[in-house]
Amino acid sequence: MTLNVCLRAAGVCAAAAAALLLTSNPAGAQPGGSGSRKGQGPHVRVELIADRVTPGPGMRLGLKFDLDPEWHIYWQNPGDSGGPPQAAWTFPPGMMAAGIEWPAPERIDIGGLVNYGYHDTVVLPVAVALAAGARIPQEFTIGASVRWMACASLCVPGKADLALTFPLNAAERGQVDGWKAAVDAARSQVPKPAPASWKASAASAGDTFVVDVVTGSREAQAVFFPLELSQVNDSAAQSVSPLSDGVRLALSKSSQLTKDPEVLRGVLSLSGGRAFVVEARVRQSRRQKTIHRSPS
Amino acid sequence: MKKTMFVAAALAIAAAAAPITTHASRVGAPAPDFKGTDSKGQVRNLSDFKGKWVVLEWHNEGCPYVRKHYGGNNMQKLQQEWTAKGVVWLTVLSSADGQQGYMEPAQANAYFAQKHAAPTAILLDPSGEIGRLYDAKTTPHMFVINPDGVLVYNGAIDDKPTSDQADLATASNYVSTALTQGMAGKAITTATSRPYGCGIKYAK
Numbered sequence: 053m054t055l056n057v058c059l060r061a062a063g064v065c066a067a068a069a070a071a072l073l074l075t076s077n078p079a080g081a082q083p084g085g086s087g088s089r090k091g092q093g094p095h096v097r098v099e100l101i102a103d104r105v106t107p108g109p110g111m112r113l114g115l116k117f118d119l120d121p122e123w124h125i126y127w128q129n130p131g132d133s134g135g136p137p138q139a140a141w142t143f144p145p146g147m148m149a150a151g152i153e154w155p156a157p158e159r160i161d162i163g164g165l166v167n168y169g170y171h172d173t174v175v176l177p178v179a180v181a182l183a184a185g186a187r188i189p190q191e192f193t194i195g196a197s198v199r200w201m202a203c204a205s206l207c208v209p210g211k212a213d214l215a216l217t218f219p220l221n222a223a224e225r226g227q228v229d230g231w232k233a234a235v236d237a238a239r240s241q242v243p244k245p246a247p248a249s250w251k252a253s254a255a256s257a258g259d260t261f262v263v264d265v266v267t268g269s270r271e272a273q274a275v276f277f278p279l280e281l282s283q284v285n286d287s288a289a290q291s292v293s294p295l296s297d298g299v300r301l302a303l304s305k306s307s308q309l310t311k312d313p314e315v316l317r318g319v320l321s322l323s324g325g326r327a328f329v330v331e332a333r334v335r336q337s338r339r340q341k342t343i344h345r346s347p348s
Numbered sequence: 349m350k351k352t353m354f355v356a357a358a359l360a361i362a363a364a365a366a367p368i369t370t371h372a373s374r375v376g377a378p379a380p381d382f383k384g385t386d387s388k389g390q391v392r393n394l395s396d397f398k399g400k401w402v403v404l405e406w407h408n409e410g411c412p413y414v415r416k417h418y419g420g421n422n423m424q425k426l427q428q429e430w431t432a433k434g435v436v437w438l439t440v441l442s443s444a445d446g447q448q449g450y451m452e453p454a455q456a457n458a459y460f461a462q463k464h465a466a467p468t469a470i471l472l473d474p475s476g477e478i479g480r481l482y483d484a485k486t487t488p489h490m491f492v493i494n495p496d497g498v499l500v501y502n503g504a505i506d507d508k509p510t511s512d513q514a515d516l517a518t519a520s521n522y523v524s525t526a527l528t529q530g531m532a533g534k535a536i537t538t539a540t541s542r543p544y545g546c547g548i549k550y551a552k
């Protein structure tokens with residue numbers, strides 16, 4: 053099933069099996085390659101950008117998607133339908149992609165089914181890892197073979213073979229400040245690990261998980277985006293009740309769930325664009341509780 | 349949603365052991381009976397097929413994920429293989445009138461004939477009644493029901509959640525595995541998986 057890769061230090065989790073192909077293919081790296089930095093498919097334009105002129109440690113690339121109005125692409129867990137974009141990378145020896153850093157998604161209701169994804173413009177940052185002692189060549193090309201599914205009420209797959217060649221040309225160098233701002237803005241929306249002081253727990257009761265997240269202050273808004281597939285019924289409304297020191301969410305279980313998991317893992321999006329990865333240990337509900345529901 | 353309205357009640361009655369209970373399309377539970385009309389105008393009830401293995405396949409001809417399986421002749425081969433072994437294969441169209449995947453009976457018959465598809469019947473469900481009864485989410489979303497009428501598989505068609513035909517060659521087919529294991533009296537190793545595909549275009 054799904055292989056989940058969590059880079060805790062970076063606060064990055066990726067459903068690797070479904071989400072992305074990480075390949076480093078030195079043999080395929082062609083300095084001065086002829087691929088284009090931009091590509092497109094129906095309703096989607098995509099480009100490969102970088103956050104600096106001179107490659108080095110900490111470098112990020114970005115896959116920037118521009119979508120027609122009403123169209124969306126997907127987060128690492130796509131929700132009820134669809135699938136996340138995938139990228140197969142080509143690098144010179146010693147360089148590789150360390151994975152997509154997924155910004156917190158939106159909940160997108162399509163005729164009663166719910167997808168997790170992105171509208172309008174989204175940049176997916178990709179960290180570049182350098183092998184110890186790797187020498188970065190003077191001239192090289194990074195290639196990204198990108199595939200995606202875009203949906204509005206209909207779905208259309210797309211693909212593009214993108215390439216970014218270093219050194220950047222003059223026009224590209226003029227754009228790097230803008231690219232860096234876009235990559236940094238996307239990274240600021242990547243969920244962070246929940247602070248150590250937070251406490252998250254989940255009570256299993258019948259068809260529902262009741263998740264309490266104690267953050268230390270009242271949280272008026274919250275949306276839970278499951279990081280594991282088939283734990284939560286994506287299309288069910290999430291009932292959110294602020295607590296004096298956090299928030300409670302009632303989440304319907306997925307009909308594909310046959311046994312309670314030990315842990316519910318997901319991204320909790322709160323007001324003000326805050327998003328955190330939470331892990332709530334699941335316990336069987338043992339006492340009566342009253343749920344105060346807020347209008348949804 | 350109905351389920352969340354019962355949260356308080358469900359918690360109140362939840363005892364020390366709280367099994368997963370009331371979902372209509374839970375594996376291990378009786379598959380919900382339905383009454384539908386097929387593309388030949390015949391009324392089909394699930395209960396008509398008691399004593400037989402039944403496969404439900406949700407379909408939308410315009411969906412890239414469905415096209416992967418029909419363009420690659422994968423779904424047709426499965427239909428031929430399993431109906432030859434006595435399995436009842438019901439292809440269900442739950443797209444609403446005016447939505448992608450909706451078909452009139454004559455159109456459905458012509459289309460599936462042209463695709464050399466071999467389901468037992470094509471159920472036309474534009475009201476979405478059968479789809480919602482099973483909580484079907486995607487095309488293709490697959491269900492397997494055993495001869496006792498118990499749901500034994502609910503999920504994806506295979507383990508490659510893409511729209512790329514090239515992935516068929518390396519995919520492990522959950523429906524075939526469930527039928528093979530179930531008909532041999534063995535436990536079904538993968539009884540659920542996340543269904544993948546396009547969201548079903550239900551009536552609003």
